[in-house]
Amino acid sequence: MDFSFTEEQTLLRNTVQSFLQDKYDFDTRRKIAASADGWSKEIWGQFAELGLLAAPFSEEQGGLGGGPIETMILMEEFGRNLVIEPFMETVVICGGFLREAGTAAQQEAHVPGIIGGENVWAFGYAEPQGRYNLADLVTTAKADGDGYVINGYKAVVLGAPWADKLIISARTSGGQRDADGVSLFIVDKSAAGVSTRDYPTVDGRRASEITLENVKVGADAVIGEVGKALPLIEKVTDQAIAALSAEAAGGMKELNDATVEYCKTRKQFGVPIGKFQVLQHRMVDMFMAYEQSVSMTYMVTLKLGESEEERLKAASGAKVQIGKAGRFVGQQAVQLHGGMGMTDELNVGHYFKRLTMIDTQFGNVDHHLTRYSSAA
Amino acid sequence: MDMSFSSEDLAFRDEVRTFIEENYPRITNTRSRGDMSRDDMLAWHKILAKKGWVAPKWPEEHGGCGWTITQRYIWNEECARAETTPLLPFGLTMVAPVIYTYGNEEQKKRFLPGIYNGDDWWCQGYSEPGAGSDLASLKTKAVREGDHYIINGQKTWTTLAQFADWMFCLARTDPDAKMQESISFFLIDMKTPGIEVRPIITMDGAHEVNEVYLDNVKVPAENMIGEENKGWTYAKFLLGNERSGIAGVARSKKAIERLRNIAASELMDGEPLIKDGEFGRKIAEVEIDLSALEVTELRTLAAESKGQGPGPESSILKIKGTEIQQRITELALEAVGNYAFVYAPHGREEGDNAFTPGPEYSIGVAQNYQNMRKTSIYGGSNEIQHNIIAKMVLGL
Numbered sequence: 001m002d003f004s005f006t007e008e009q010t011l012l013r014n015t016v017q018s019f020l021q022d023k024y025d026f027d028t029r030r031k032i033a034a035s036a037d038g039w040s041k042e043i044w045g046q047f048a049e050l051g052l053l054a055a056p057f058s059e060e061q062g063g064l065g066g067g068p069i070e071t072m073i074l075m076e077e078f079g080r081n082l083v084i085e086p087f088m089e090t091v092v093i094c095g096g097f098l099r100e101a102g103t104a105a106q107q108e109a110h111v112p113g114i115i116g117g118e119n120v121w122a123f124g125y126a127e128p129q130g131r132y133n134l135a136d137l138v139t140t141a142k143a144d145g146d147g148y149v150i151n152g153y154k155a156v157v158l159g160a161p162w163a164d165k166l167i168i169s170a171r172t173s174g175g176q177r178d179a180d181g182v183s184l185f186i187v188d189k190s191a192a193g194v195s196t197r198d199y200p201t202v203d204g205r206r207a208s209e210i211t212l213e214n215v216k217v218g219a220d221a222v223i224g225e226v227g228k229a230l231p232l233i234e235k236v237t238d239q240a241i242a243a244l245s246a247e248a249a250g251g252m253k254e255l256n257d258a259t260v261e262y263c264k265t266r267k268q269f270g271v272p273i274g275k276f277q278v279l280q281h282r283m284v285d286m287f288m289a290y291e292q293s294v295s296m297t298y299m300v301t302l303k304l305g306e307s308e309e310e311r312l313k314a315a316s317g318a319k320v321q322i323g324k325a326g327r328f329v330g331q332q333a334v335q336l337h338g339g340m341g342m343t344d345e346l347n348v349g350h351y352f353k354r355l356t357m358i359d360t361q362f363g364n365v366d367h368h369l370t371r372y373s374s375a376a
Numbered sequence: 377m378d379m380s381f382s383s384e385d386l387a388f389r390d391e392v393r394t395f396i397e398e399n400y401p402r403i404t405n406t407r408s409r410g411d412m413s414r415d416d417m418l419a420w421h422k423i424l425a426k427k428g429w430v431a432p433k434w435p436e437e438h439g440g441c442g443w444t445i446t447q448r449y450i451w452n453e454e455c456a457r458a459e460t461t462p463l464l465p466f467g468l469t470m471v472a473p474v475i476y477t478y479g480n481e482e483q484k485k486r487f488l489p490g491i492y493n494g495d496d497w498w499c500q501g502y503s504e505p506g507a508g509s510d511l512a513s514l515k516t517k518a519v520r521e522g523d524h525y526i527i528n529g530q531k532t533w534t535t536l537a538q539f540a541d542w543m544f545c546l547a548r549t550d551p552d553a554k555m556q557e558s559i560s561f562f563l564i565d566m567k568t569p570g571i572e573v574r575p576i577i578t579m580d581g582a583h584e585v586n587e588v589y590l591d592n593v594k595v596p597a598e599n600m601i602g603e604e605n606k607g608w609t610y611a612k613f614l615l616g617n618e619r620s621g622i623a624g625v626a627r628s629k630k631a632i633e634r635l636r637n638i639a640a641s642e643l644m645d646g647e648p649l650i651k652d653g654e655f656g657r658k659i660a661e662v663e664i665d666l667s668a669l670e671v672t673e674l675r676t677l678a679a680e681s682k683g684q685g686p687g688p689e690s691s692i693l694k695i696k697g698t699e700i701q702q703r704i705t706e707l708a709l710e711a712v713g714n715y716a717f718v719y720a721p722h723g724r725e726e727g728d729n730a731f732t733p734g735p736e737y738s739i740g741v742a743q744n745y746q747n748m749r750k751t752s753i754y755g756g757s758n759e760i761q762h763n764i765i766a767k768m769v770l771g772l
Contacts, residue, residue, distance in 0.1 A: 128734070131644050131713045155733070156714040177645060199731045200719040202580075202742040207717060209733045268510035278759060334749050338508050338757065339533045339585075342578045342750050349579030353746060356709070360716050366654055 003298065005073070012066075013073045015050060020081040026347045029082055033204040039162050044085050048117025053091055057099065061111045068239065068301045072246040076297075079250025082350055084205055086120055086159035092243045094121035094167050096236040097184060101224035106186070110165070122163035124154030124210050125233065132363035134169070134233050136177045139212065141170035141185060147218040148172070150185060150193075153211055158361075160208035161198035164189050168212065172227050182230045184223040191215055203357040204350060231308070237362050238315035239304055245297040248322040248358045251351045252290040255333040258348060259283060262337055279336060286332055289325035296321040312375050316368035323365035326355035379674070381446070389450045392429075396458045399423050403461060411582075411723035412461075414497070414539045420461050421494040431468050431492055438476055438484070439492050445677040456626030464536070467491035467498040471544045473617055474561065474610050478602040487542075487563065499537040501545030501564070501588060502611070504530055509760045511546075512555045512608065516590065518547035518562065525549075525562065525600070527593045533754070537573045537586040540566050545590075546611055549604050561607035563599045570594070578750070580743035581722050615756060616690065622755055623697035625670045631704045632663055638711045638737050649711060658710075662703045669696045688768035691761035698751035698758065705745040712738040719743070 032040045047053050055070045057063020071092060078087060095114050098107055113119035130136030139152020150170050166187045174181025193215035196208040224232045260283055263274030273279055300318035303310055330352035334341035341348045401419045424430035432448050434440035472491050475483055490496035507514040516529025527547050543564045550558035570593040576585045601610055639650035649655050673693055709716050715734030732739050752758040766772045
């Protein structure tokens with residue numbers, strides 16, 4: 001039993017921490033979010049130079065040979081700084097599909113572009129009718145000669161405005177919600193028949209609605225086995241949930257620190273408001289919610305490689321914990337900051353908004369309680 | 377004990393319902409008050425003023441309707457049912473009762489008609505950067521010079537001050553006296569030189585609140601309400617009124633109806649979300665909370681009609697009312713699923729290509745959730761309301 005980090009892992013944390021301290025303060029982040037593009041290519045390039053985009057890829061693939069713990073470290077620091085850039089979409093999720101199920105040719109073709117920061121990827125899976133059910137797909141891919149023709153619509157594809165490559169889930173056989181018959185395809189965003197409409201999200205990022213109309217892809221665009229991709233999607237989204245948990249824990253840490261500091265300095269009735277017991281206990285509850293979230297983040301991160309049932313329960317359990325804790329910590333941080341917590345000027349509201357949306361991403365508390373209980 | 381409506385009450389309900397149907401102006405429904413034009417925000421007010429229904433609770437000599445509490449309750453229900461633009465409270469229900477209760481004849485004549493007719497827009501100069509929950513620690517100073525006061529200081533969280541003609545404002549008139557005994561209540565013309573209004577943008581992107589800077593603002597002495605250094609009494613009277621209006625029961629009923637419609641349209645595994653036992657139970661729970669609050673409010677109103685209150689019990693209405701409002705917005709956010717991510721630009725930000733995908737009912741749901749966090753902070757934070765009940769009701 002050992003929860004300590006290796007020297008290399010500590011070095012990685014220090015690297016990303018000092019980079020973000022220097023280059024990604026809250027004002028910079030605000031400017032990036034408000035810019036026309038909504039993200040910083042320059043920062044992304046520096047992530048590549050620092051090797052962050054290579055962290056979870058194997059050395060044979062040109063990566064640093066890290067794993068879930070390295071991803072956790074990075075995501076926690078990104079969470080603390082509200083990083084907008086699509087590490088999750090490009091490296092964790094789409095990179096995850098390539099790592100888990102990409103052919104040698106696919107890895108060779110696509111991994112260097114991710115590591116080098118040249119390509120940005122997004123994962124189009126959700127559909128308007130499907131809510132959080134990964135198998136509820138109206139989008140279809142029909143065999144056509146050697147390849148496939150994709151038709152359909154993908155909703156709220158996070159990071160897609162910045163992406164040049166997409167991974168799209170589509171139904172190759174079976175009924176609308178069947179577990180069988182789901183496939184994954186690599187699609188160039190510039191391919192004929194792909195149209196996107198972009199918009200800002202409430203947590204300071206960007207997303208697209210994507211229409212696919214007779215989009216032709218070759219057989220080499222398929223990731224994993226045709227018709228059998230659902231377990232792969234579940235596996236990679238569980239990895240994404242682990243990363244998201246780390247991001248949430250990082251955000252909660254910042255909110256708790258800011259709230260305690262504020263309550264020590266804000267005076268009303270002649271004393272710092274942190275002297276009031278009702279607020280002290282509230283902050284203790286916030287602290288405990290954070291600690292429990294860190295624990296669940298460690299657990300899911302360490303269980304990603306276990307049996308499907310173990311992994312699924314760990315991921316859904318962690319998602320429930322960070323969903324509830326993130327909501328409580330976010331709401332109370334705003335409440336304890338009073339009117340200031342409501343403003344756009346202070347960072348508190350921005351953490352609150354991100355934590356709220358983390359609960360929605362990949363299924364909220366209710367969804368994962370159901371998923372957990374049907375696996376238990 | 378009887379909770380049902382009499383036949384007179386039912387006739388009254390039909391009358392007001394018909395009036396609303398026939399007279400409510402169809403205004404483009406913008407989500408945030410800061411996005412509406414001044415004229416749009418006042419349109420319904422002016423129609424009601426003409427009808428004589430804009431200030432039911434006022435004394436009849438100043439334009440009140442003399443409605444019973446049941447009639448006022450029915451009126452609020454019907455307005456919420458038709459989703460009319462809520463009337464701005466700053467003039468009608470906040471400063472006007474102070475003026476007709478503590479103001480002199482001259483002040484009543486001068487200010488009440490402008491409030492009634494909707495010609496004057498009022499804002500509230502209470503909170504300051506250092507005086508929030510502890511309002512009595514305010515630092516804005518008013519110094520008497522001849523027949524004027526010179527006022528210096530800063531107010532904050534001033535709702536819709538960007539449109540205001542007048543501000544009611546608390547300022548300290550005796551630097552040596554105890555905090556509560558040195559505050560006076562002023563009515564300030566917002567066109568007076570030395571006043572600057574600066575916007576505060578909230579996290580949902582809305583512009584509803586402002587900072588108001590007062591730099592050597594010269595206010596005629598006749599614009600002070602009541603006696604010098606007695607302003608805290610008037611301020612507390614006003615806050616009591618603010619609390620009783622804050623429960624928002626009728627509006628919350630409508631919001632639950634909208635939530636049900638969202639949950640009936642959203643699908644989960646091919647079935648309407650509302651058929652999911654868990655989500656259905658969550659809606660039921662908040663609806664039951666609201667039923668309890670509705671009767672609690674009716675009990676408070678009944679006591680008020682017998683000349684009691686609004687007492688410290690009205691803090692219950694503020695706490696439970698805002699918790700329910702927040703819970704409904706939280707459930708709406710849950711109900712819309714992935715489309716909660718979409719940011720809906722406010723009026724001042726909208727370009728030609730503002731794109732807000734998803735069903736109509738999902739637009740702005742997340743921002744509404746964010747915005748409603750203010751309700752447990754404003755009007756005396758919910759923590760302060762707990763203190764009031766602990767001290768004034770339980771005697772702790």
